[in-house]
Amino acid sequence: MRTATFVAMAAAPFAALAEADWDEPIIIVQNNWTSQLVTSTIVGNVLEEMGYEVEYAPADSQLQFAAIAAGDMHFQIEAWEGSMKSAFEAAVEEGMIDAGTHEAVTREEWWIPKYVLDVCPEAGDWKGLDACAEIFATAETAPKGRFVGPPADWGKNYADRIKALNMNFTAINVGQAATLWAELQSAYDRKEPIVLFSWTPNFVESKFDGEFVNFPEPEPACFDDPSWGPNPEATGDCGAPHKAWLKKAMWSGLEENAPKAAKFLRNVNFTNAQLADAAYMVDVDGMSPEEAAEKWAEENPDIIAGWME
Amino acid sequence: MSQIRHGGAGPTGFFHSMAGQIALVAVFGVALSLVWPGATRWPTGWVIPAEFWVTDYITWLKGDASIFGVPFKDITRAFGEFLEAPVNWSDYLLVRGSDTLGLDQVPWVAVSAGMVILAHWVGGWRLAALALSTCLYLAFFHLWKDSMRTMTIVIAAVPMAVLIGLGLGVWVTRSKRAAAVFMPMFDLMQATPHLAYLPPVAALFSFGSVSALIATVVFAMPPMARCTILGLQSVSPEIVESGRMSGCTGRQLLWKVALPSAKRTLMLGVNQVVMQTFAMVVICSIVGASGLGQKLLYSLQQLKVGAAIEQGLAITLIAIVLDRITQAYADRPVDYELREKSWLARHRHAVIFLVILVVSYVVAEFYRPVELLPRKMTISFGGEMDSAIRAFNVAAFPYLNPVRDWVTVWILLPIRDFCLWLPWPTFVGAIAVAAWRLGGWSVLILCVTLVMSFIVTGFWVEAMKTTYLVFVSTLLCLAIGIPIGIWCARSDPVAKIALSICDTLQTFPSFIYLIPAIMLFRVGDFANVVAIIPYATVPAIRYTYLGLKRIPPVTVEASIANGATRRQLLWKVQMPIALPEIMLGVNQTIMMALAMTAITALIGSTDLGQEVVRAISTQNFGRGILCGFFIAALGIVGDRLIGAWAAKRRAELGMG
Numbered sequence: 001m002r003t004a005t006f007v008a009m010a011a012a013p014f015a016a017l018a019e020a021d022w023d024e025p026i027i028i029v030q031n032n033w034t035s036q037l038v039t040s041t042i043v044g045n046v047l048e049e050m051g052y053e054v055e056y057a058p059a060d061s062q063l064q065f066a067a068i069a070a071g072d073m074h075f076q077i078e079a080w081e082g083s084m085k086s087a088f089e090a091a092v093e094e095g096m097i098d099a100g101t102h103e104a105v106t107r108e109e110w111w112i113p114k115y116v117l118d119v120c121p122e123a124g125d126w127k128g129l130d131a132c133a134e135i136f137a138t139a140e141t142a143p144k145g146r147f148v149g150p151p152a153d154w155g156k157n158y159a160d161r162i163k164a165l166n167m168n169f170t171a172i173n174v175g176q177a178a179t180l181w182a183e184l185q186s187a188y189d190r191k192e193p194i195v196l197f198s199w200t201p202n203f204v205e206s207k208f209d210g211e212f213v214n215f216p217e218p219e220p221a222c223f224d225d226p227s228w229g230p231n232p233e234a235t236g237d238c239g240a241p242h243k244a245w246l247k248k249a250m251w252s253g254l255e256e257n258a259p260k261a262a263k264f265l266r267n268v269n270f271t272n273a274q275l276a277d278a279a280y281m282v283d284v285d286g287m288s289p290e291e292a293a294e295k296w297a298e299e300n301p302d303i304i305a306g307w308m309e
Numbered sequence: 310m311s312q313i314r315h316g317g318a319g320p321t322g323f324f325h326s327m328a329g330q331i332a333l334v335a336v337f338g339v340a341l342s343l344v345w346p347g348a349t350r351w352p353t354g355w356v357i358p359a360e361f362w363v364t365d366y367i368t369w370l371k372g373d374a375s376i377f378g379v380p381f382k383d384i385t386r387a388f389g390e391f392l393e394a395p396v397n398w399s400d401y402l403l404v405r406g407s408d409t410l411g412l413d414q415v416p417w418v419a420v421s422a423g424m425v426i427l428a429h430w431v432g433g434w435r436l437a438a439l440a441l442s443t444c445l446y447l448a449f450f451h452l453w454k455d456s457m458r459t460m461t462i463v464i465a466a467v468p469m470a471v472l473i474g475l476g477l478g479v480w481v482t483r484s485k486r487a488a489a490v491f492m493p494m495f496d497l498m499q500a501t502p503h504l505a506y507l508p509p510v511a512a513l514f515s516f517g518s519v520s521a522l523i524a525t526v527v528f529a530m531p532p533m534a535r536c537t538i539l540g541l542q543s544v545s546p547e548i549v550e551s552g553r554m555s556g557c558t559g560r561q562l563l564w565k566v567a568l569p570s571a572k573r574t575l576m577l578g579v580n581q582v583v584m585q586t587f588a589m590v591v592i593c594s595i596v597g598a599s600g601l602g603q604k605l606l607y608s609l610q611q612l613k614v615g616a617a618i619e620q621g622l623a624i625t626l627i628a629i630v631l632d633r634i635t636q637a638y639a640d641r642p643v644d645y646e647l648r649e650k651s652w653l654a655r656h657r658h659a660v661i662f663l664v665i666l667v668v669s670y671v672v673a674e675f676y677r678p679v680e681l682l683p684r685k686m687t688i689s690f691g692g693e694m695d696s697a698i699r700a701f702n703v704a705a706f707p708y709l710n711p712v713r714d715w716v717t718v719w720i721l722l723p724i725r726d727f728c729l730w731l732p733w734p735t736f737v738g739a740i741a742v743a744a745w746r747l748g749g750w751s752v753l754i755l756c757v758t759l760v761m762s763f764i765v766t767g768f769w770v771e772a773m774k775t776t777y778l779v780f781v782s783t784l785l786c787l788a789i790g791i792p793i794g795i796w797c798a799r800s801d802p803v804a805k806i807a808l809s810i811c812d813t814l815q816t817f818p819s820f821i822y823l824i825p826a827i828m829l830f831r832v833g834d835f836a837n838v839v840a841i842i843p844y845a846t847v848p849a850i851r852y853t854y855l856g857l858k859r860i861p862p863v864t865v866e867a868s869i870a871n872g873a874t875r876r877q878l879l880w881k882v883q884m885p886i887a888l889p890e891i892m893l894g895v896n897q898t899i900m901m902a903l904a905m906t907a908i909t910a911l912i913g914s915t916d917l918g919q920e921v922v923r924a925i926s927t928q929n930f931g932r933g934i935l936c937g938f939f940i941a942a943l944g945i946v947g948d949r950l951i952g953a954w955a956a957k958r959r960a961e962l963g964m965g
Contacts, residue, residue: 032603032610057517058603060595063508066928067516067597087928139714140722140833148832151913152923174832175911175922178824181612186828189703203611283611286692288684 022258025053029064029076033177034203034289036078038278041293043077043268046304052261065091065249074251075099075265081244082108082199083150088249097255099248099265104201104272106244110147111198113184113210115191123195126165126215126239133168135193141170148183148196149173158197164234165215169195184208201275203283215239246270267307274303327746331739338735348732356767363931371512382513389519395465396518403457412670416680417453419669420444423662424630430658432637439633443626451687452623458600459624462593463586463631466522470530470582475575477530478537479563495531500900500944502907503528503592505921505937509930511596521589521598529585536578540571576639580632584816587628591818595925605818608691614824615694621818628816702828713835721781721834728777733764736773740946748953756949759942772939774916778834778909779902779943782841786898790846791891794853795879804854811847819844819908827912837909845901852894856887886962889955896951903944907937 028044030037044054057073061084067073069091079088092098112123119135122128136145149158149171158171174180180196181204187194188208195213198204215238221228222238229237248265255262270278274296281292297304323329342348347355374381403420406413421444428440447456481488503524511520544567552566568575594602601620608617647655673680737760744756763772797804823840830836860883868882884891906918913919917936924933 032607034611037607056599057597058594058599059516059597060925062927063511063516063596063925066512070515072516073597090928138831138833139718152915152919172832172913174913175909175919176610178609178612179827179832179912181610182824182827183831185612185699186702186706186831189699190706 021260022052024257025055026075026254026258026261027055027057027073029059029068029073030056031059031061031064031078034279034282035201035275037289038282038292038296039270039275040075040077041289042278042296042304043075043265045293045297046264046308047261050260050264052258062087065096066094068249068251069094069096071251071253074254076249077268077270078102079247079249080106080199081246082106082240088247091249095252097250097252099250099262100267100269102246102248102270104246104270104275105242106199106201106246107212107240107242108150108197108199108244109215109240110195110213111204111210112193112195112213113188113208116193116195116210119193124211124214126167126213129195129213130165130167130169132193136169136195141172143168145169145195147171148180148194150180150197151176160236161215161239164229164231164237166231201272201279203279205276206280206284217242264308267309269307274300327742330742330746334738334742335735338732338738341734342732348734351733351764351767351769353767355765357765359766360929360931360935363934364929365931367509367512367930385513386515389514389523392465392469392514392522393517393519395469396461396522399461399464400458403460404454413673413680414457415666416669416673417444417448417682418673418679419662419666420457421448422665422669426658426662426665428630428634428637431634431641436633436637440630443630446626447623448682449687450619450623450689451682451684452601452620453681455599455601455604455620456623456627459590459602460600460627462518462521462525462590462598462600463583465518466525466529466586467579467582469522470526470586471533471579473526474530474533474578474582475537478534479541481534481538482541491534495534496945496948497938497941498527499531500903500941500948501937502904502918502921502940503589504595504907504925505933505940507592507596508925508928508933512928512930517597520596521593524593524596525586525589528589529582532581532585533578536574536581537571540574540578541567543574544570573639576635580635580639583631583635584628587624587631587816590624591820602818605820609820609824612824613691613695614698614821615691616689617821617824618694619689619691621821624818625813625816629812632812698825698828702825705829709829713830713833717833717835721838724781725774725777725834728773728780729770731773733769737761737764740950743950744953747950747957752949752953756946759946762942763939766935768917768920768936768939771915771917771920771936772943774914775903775906775918775940776943778837778841778906778914778916779899782838782845782902782905783895783898785838786842786846786849786902787895789842790849790894790898791853793846794850794891794894795857797850797854798857807850808854811850814843815847819905820911823908823912832913834914836912837906837914840909840912841902841905844905845898848897848901849894852890852897853887856890856894857883859890860886889959889962892951892955892958896948899947899951900944903940906940 026047028040028047030040040056044056047054059067059073064073064076065079065084065087068076088096088098110126110129112129116123120128120132123132133145134143136147137143138146140146145168147158147162147169150173152173158173161167162169162171174183180198184194184196184198184204198210198212200212204210216222216229218238218241219228223235226233226235228235231237248268250262250265254265278292278296281287281295282289285292287295324333338348371382376384401407402415404414421441424440424444425437429437447453477487477491481491506527507520507524510523514520514523548566548570549562552562557566590598590600591602591605594600594606601624605617605620605624608614608620653660669679677683678686737757740760741753741757744753763769793807797807819840822843823836826836826840830839864882864886865878868878873882906914906916907921908918910916910918910922917940920936921933921940924930924936
């Protein structure tokens with residue numbers, strides 16, 4: 001109940017408009033990372049305040065888009081270019097609606113904890129990192145360094161990039177994101193050098209001190225023209241884009257059945273700072289995602305009001 | 310006895326022994342690979358593109374397929390809505406309350422009281438105390454609401470699995486044709502990793518609790534069917550005869566005579582259904598079932614291992630309480646005295662529950678914590694557990710890491726390389742010889758067909774990686790499990806402790822020990838093996854214990870009277886007699902290890918399990934289902950070979 005009160009305060013000028021045009025529940029997808037849980041609860045609370053019934057459904061980050069296209073679930077607040085692009089685009093072909101892009105940008109790249117720079121000061125750049133590949137080696141990869149890569153199905157082929165850039169690394173792919181963080185936590189506690197795949201915005205930034213490794217910024221030519229980039233004989237000798245999109249996905253039926261809700265959801269727009277704040281309340285302050293959503297709405301009534309115009 | 314061939318070099322020489330023939334086939338396979346590269350890798354031109362056929366078929370089913378003009382997908386969806394009804398009812402009852410009736414959900418105090426009273430009714434005070442502490446744990450660790458969400462699926466899935474299992478079981482005992490169809494299907498349903506059939510189920514039946522329900526029923530139903538078959542077959546002919554003489558019709562004979570006298574075995578089936586349902590709880594959250602499983606995956610994703618342990622423990626505790634309650638119900642003697650007593654005395658449990666239910670609803674109006682404890686009133690040791698795990702990791706790593714490196718480099722990688730080097734004709738040939746020698750032509754044909762299925766579809770490398778992982782893990786599980794089983798058989802207190810640990814290990818969600826395994830051993834095959842061991846060692850312990858305990862005391866006494874030392878008694882008398890049971894344990898260990906390969910894929914592997922997991926996110930139905938089937942195929946080959954061997958052994962021992 002408290003939730004509703006806070007949001008009512010936040011959305012007070014618009015409460016008069018709160019007359020739902022649809023009596024079925026709007027099903028919002030929830031994934032298993034913090035910012036998504038908080039932001040989806042924020043929009044869910046506003047929808048409830050608008051008079052809609054809201055349900056939350058947990059979903060796998062890839063299977064969800066087909067489910068949204070089919071109308072089993074209705075809205076996803078965070079669709080990532082880096083890891084979900086192909087599933088997202090496939091679902092758009094099946095009729096899912098691309099409900100707009102957030103201001104927030106995402107980046108996915110090799111990442112090192114700060115203390116690595118003590119033993120390898122140039123590691124912030126790919127060439128410097130490659131020069132001290134040995135310190136990242138394990139028994140199976142020696143003498144090459146070990147790069148802990150993302151799950152194989154996230155559509156990134158780091159083995160190819162390593163080959164194109166002639167780096168002294170072997171990519172070991174994990175099976176799920178949690179595995180990456182277990183590796184990182186373990187190495188971090190022991191101050192052992194590690195280089196692994198990470199992304200932003202992510203709770204990792206608030207918990208671990210570190211930075212992305214810079215690779216050559218990609219241009220289309222990198223993938224077509226071998227002469228482009230550091231290796232004149234290979235394509236793909238570049239990094240990931242520094243600014244990738246973060247989109248929202250919506251079921252097409254929502255526009256027809258609940259146009260008010262659909263309009264609001266199209267307007268929702270988070271920035272990097274807002275996402276980081278939302279995640280911080282949960283990951284560092286130890287709130288539950290529901291509490292964090294309440295607090296965020298309480299502190300940012302203007303932003304919510306702006307989305308409802 | 311004359312037709313039984315003995316293994317080992319007989320008078321007819323090396324090349325007539327099984328080992329000799331396998332060696333011969335192996336040499337032939339290697340020689341063939343030297344002249345024909347196709348023996349190392351199945352030629353790409355010959356690969357049967359079965360994965361695309363399956364994908365296309367399912368895409369067609371969910372897209373264009375229709376029956377009498379009604380799209381197939383609409384039919385499955387409608388069926389799904391029908392199935393969803395019981396989930397929704399229990400959801401109103403336990404989680405959400407009903408707006409139309411103006412009632413809130415049943416307060417936690419009342420649900421707990423109900424559990425305790427039920428436990429007392431079927432099993433007395435000790436069981437009631439267990440139920441009470443479980444409910445308090447759920448409530449005070451802030452797990453109540455999620456536990457009830459999980460329960461909604463369990464409440465819907467268990468009766469469904471029990472009824473379907475009972476029906477199929479009865480059918481199988483009455484019709485040979487049904488037996489021929491369903492028995493292999495039960496094998497497949499249990500041996501295929503559940504992750505493999507989640508994506509197609511979700512595509513056809515919508516995302517959410519329905520898919521979770523269907524996947525759970527598919528997985529949990531076979532034990533019920535098997536127990537029904539076993540129960541009906543073991544009803545003594547005298548009972549059936551007397552029923553017939555009293556003039557029972559066929560239907561009466563089944564419902565009034567056969568099924569009641571098989572009650573204990575049937576209740577074992579129900580019990581297994583409950584346990585299997587809980588094994589699915591975490592997996593189901595992948596297709597949109599909320600509850601403890603979902604929260605647990607979220608905790609792991611955030612590296613909150615302590616919180617995940619608390620949630621996993623909740624799953625285990627609920628499973629154990631329900632397990633004990635069903636067991637106690639099966640063993641409950643009929644209380645004839647009670648019939649003499651008053652109505653109130655006979656129904657005191659129900660009356661007390663109703664009183665508490667009403668009172669708690671009334672009190673909840675004034676004092677909310679009766680309905681659901683607010684977060685402020687709950688506790689958690691998650692943070693402390695996280696710190697403890699990290700501290701242990703820092704302290705133990707320097708000692709464990711050299712072990713990990715040594716084992717990986719000198720044992721695991723060489724075995725893996727060997728498995729990958731093996732030419733497929735050698736592998737197929739060895740299996741064919743073993744199958745033929747142990748079980749004859751029918752086993753040979755089955756095993757070779759199953760093995761060839763992953764070779765001709767182009768999954769040889771992945772399958773060999775799975776074989777290697779399972780082989781190594783099984784050896785380690787046996788090396789750990791059999792001695793513990795022997796120890797248990799010798800000492801009852803040890804057995805009691807070890808077996809209750811076994812219970813916990815099997816219901817505690819296996820996802821949880823992945824994270825500490827990764828922290829200590831990093832991504833790699835060693836971590837995979839370590840994650841498989843806790844789960845797959847259990848059957849090795851159980852069956853060894855069972856086998857040794859079953860030996861008649863007379864046999865043991867006779868050997869002691871003949872002057873056997875303890876060691877001789879064990880190795881010359883007990884182990885040989887218990888060998889068939891132990892081999893069944895080996896068989897189950899292999900099955901569990903295979904099942905875990907899909908889970909260890911979450912650490913990071915490149916075998917069939919990884920393909921299954923990857924198919925979920927890439928929507929590649931065909932690949933997922935096929936790889937799931939191949940995992941099952943490996944399991945079935947192992948099962949048939951060991952089964953045939955155990956049967957032969959039993960015949961040799963005259964235990965027929």
